[in-house]
Amino acid sequence: MYLKFILATVVALHLGGTWAAKADTDLSRVQVITSFYAPYSYSEDGNTQGIAVNQVRRLLAELNYFPTIKIYPWARAYTTALNAPNTALFSIARTPEREEMFHWIGEIIGFNVLLYRHKNRDDIQVNSLSDLKKYKVGALSKDVKGQYLNTQGIATIDINNEETGIKMLQSNRIDLLPTDRHSMEYRLKQNGIPADSLVPVFPLKDISKPLYIALSKDTDPEIVAAFREAYKRAFP
Structure with a gap:
């Protein structure tokens, strides 16, 4: 019993010290x-x-x-x-x-990033990153998706948010938009846009992490x- 008491006391003191240290950290x-x-x-x-x-x-x-x-x-x-x-x-x-x-x-x-185009733009064919140089690609300012494409020699058009990017795809002001699959599905649903209006054409595996x-x-x-x-x- 005495040994159990000593062990319990040591553990309590250790935990108390741990929580005291946390309490001293000003997270505010x-x-x-x-x-x-x-x-x-x-x-x-x-x-x-x-x-x-x-x-x-x-x-x-x-x-x-x-x-x-x-x-x-x-x-x-x-x-x-x-x-x-x-x-x-x-x-x-x-x-x-x-x-x-x-x-x-x-x-x-x-994070699962793909490049999307309008479903009616069958003229847009992407088999490699180099193919993107032929198209107008939108991307959020200072976002990893645009930054990655820029490092690969792909020029991008800055957009304020992905809702704007979707509208630009629909009006053919841009040809392609990189975005996460779940995010795209959510935005289309929230804006009452048919789920098959925009289709993925190429994965960006290097940043799908x-x-x-x-x-x-x-x-x-x-x-x-x-x-x-x-x-x-x-x-x-």
Whole structure:
């Protein structure tokens, strides 16, 4: 019995020390931001929600931290995370170019990127990336999809959001639009557009990888450590 008491006391002291250390970490300095990317993150009735939002809230719950998750256009969210300390950003692609720009916490959602065209544009045929040079390709500003195509020598036309991109496809102002399959299906349904109006013509396998939550480079090391430990608990 005495040995059991000693062991229980040691464990209690250890756990107490762990939770005390967490309590000393001032998480109120951390702003959590995302971008409009339904069904992963979007605003409805003034509330930020979506598949990725739910995943991040699961992580934040492990920290006993329940902030308002701000939602911005992607370019603003990305620029904010690059420049503001103690900023958590999701959902962001982890690329070699971005590797040293952030503290990477962990994967949040899957990502399946394809290039879409209007169903009536049978003249658009894509068998390789080099074929894209013949077409007008839209892409979100500062988004990984456009950045990837640019590194492959493909010029892109900046669009503010993917709803705009869909409208531009429908009116033939652009020929192709790269987007995630689930996101495209969701947007077509929400806007009352037949699901077969836009069809995938080519996969972008190099960037079809899970998206992450990351912290800005100037984030307090204690906060980074707390987030990483919380991620391990939330997603063992």
